[in-house]
Amino acid sequence: MSYPAPIPAQRRLPRPLEGIKVIDLTSIIFGPMATQLLADMGADVIKVEAPGGDGLRHIEPMRSPGMGAIFLNSNRAKKSIVLDLKTSPGLKALKRLVISADVFVHSMRGPAAERLGIDYKMLSALKPELIYAFACGYGSSGPNAALPAYDDIIQAASGLASITTHPDGSPQLVRTIIADKVSALCLSNALMAAIMNLKSNGQGQYLEVPMYECMAHFLMVEHLSAASFEPAMGDVGYKRVLSADRKTFQTSDSFIAILPYTTPQWRKFLKLIGRPKLAKAEWVRNPAKRSSRIDELYSIIAEAMPRRTTAMWIAALRELDIPVTAVQTLEDLLSDPQLMATGLFELYDHPSEGKLRGTRNPIKGGWPAADTPPSAPRLGEDTESVLRDLGYSTQEITEIVPN
Numbered sequence: 001m002s003y004p005a006p007i008p009a010q011r012r013l014p015r016p017l018e019g020i021k022v023i024d025l026t027s028i029i030f031g032p033m034a035t036q037l038l039a040d041m042g043a044d045v046i047k048v049e050a051p052g053g054d055g056l057r058h059i060e061p062m063r064s065p066g067m068g069a070i071f072l073n074s075n076r077a078k079k080s081i082v083l084d085l086k087t088s089p090g091l092k093a094l095k096r097l098v099i100s101a102d103v104f105v106h107s108m109r110g111p112a113a114e115r116l117g118i119d120y121k122m123l124s125a126l127k128p129e130l131i132y133a134f135a136c137g138y139g140s141s142g143p144n145a146a147l148p149a150y151d152d153i154i155q156a157a158s159g160l161a162s163i164t165t166h167p168d169g170s171p172q173l174v175r176t177i178i179a180d181k182v183s184a185l186c187l188s189n190a191l192m193a194a195i196m197n198l199k200s201n202g203q204g205q206y207l208e209v210p211m212y213e214c215m216a217h218f219l220m221v222e223h224l225s226a227a228s229f230e231p232a233m234g235d236v237g238y239k240r241v242l243s244a245d246r247k248t249f250q251t252s253d254s255f256i257a258i259l260p261y262t263t264p265q266w267r268k269f270l271k272l273i274g275r276p277k278l279a280k281a282e283w284v285r286n287p288a289k290r291s292s293r294i295d296e297l298y299s300i301i302a303e304a305m306p307r308r309t310t311a312m313w314i315a316a317l318r319e320l321d322i323p324v325t326a327v328q329t330l331e332d333l334l335s336d337p338q339l340m341a342t343g344l345f346e347l348y349d350h351p352s353e354g355k356l357r358g359t360r361n362p363i364k365g366g367w368p369a370a371d372t373p374p375s376a377p378r379l380g381e382d383t384e385s386v387l388r389d390l391g392y393s394t395q396e397i398t399e400i401v402p403n
Contacts, residue, residue: 013366015042026107027054031135032074033184039077040361047078053379077374079382089400107135120206129204131194139210154179158215183214245298249305255327268320273304348373
């Protein structure tokens, strides 16, 4: 089997967002993951935290208080300052910080931002070219705009839980914070576009990225299905994906995922398992007809898989270029040959937490990696230096920094 050529050598480029300053007033995963992606691309991200810190800091496991593993993995390459926005000095310092920046991102609910005077109207008056991003639960023009929202709530509201069911038929949540992370990618994408616009014409703008709408959009790409037409031509939902027979398959020793997808792949697979006549059937060679009988094909896969071990199936199917993989555990990923070869996981020394394992940004480009792996900050470790850069004196800093 031939393999793609390695990534070609390129001239070294500066990281795309070098020189861009981002004020990050977000917490948990949605906002922090998005701003971490900006930091990976070279942005100077300053995380503004309340005196108690981002709530994610305190979720175990951790070696030190306030340095939980999930926090470490979603806040690398940032600075941290502590400001008490309930005090006048803290609020003034935030506004001064925003004036010095290109991007301001927050995830507090709209009315709270208005009460503090850090809504778009107020901050854009201080800096018209500011990119202002509101990472919210629900879009501001809808009836749910003021409601609180977290990943579990959005999974349920968006319909995801209804199509991820328990064997007894009850709705299930996906076992990852998928709504937070999908929305984070949407937010990062929106910020990148706004930064391009800022660089090209100097204009700031207001961005609103709502979790609920992002997740509904994400799901309905395929699941809008027959409702894409007006009037609807059938039920909502992509039938192949919703099929109860779409699953991993038991081999003689473990489980496997296999998906013959194209007509040639299905015909090769059917010949491999001793069904040459079926491989020639008109409905198998017709993608539309084959799609309508996908449950029948899934049953054929399920019947065939126990005949061999997982390793034997993988060898045979990859020889035919049919997509296949063993079902891996999370622990398996740490020693996966593909991930080891591409360097997704890295060991590094954190200034206070010692030896850590993290994930690199999987995107590779012409810009160089950081000289040393970036680490997540301790709570408020950069408060004094950031405020000094804004021109605050030692006495003024003493008045701002909470005890």
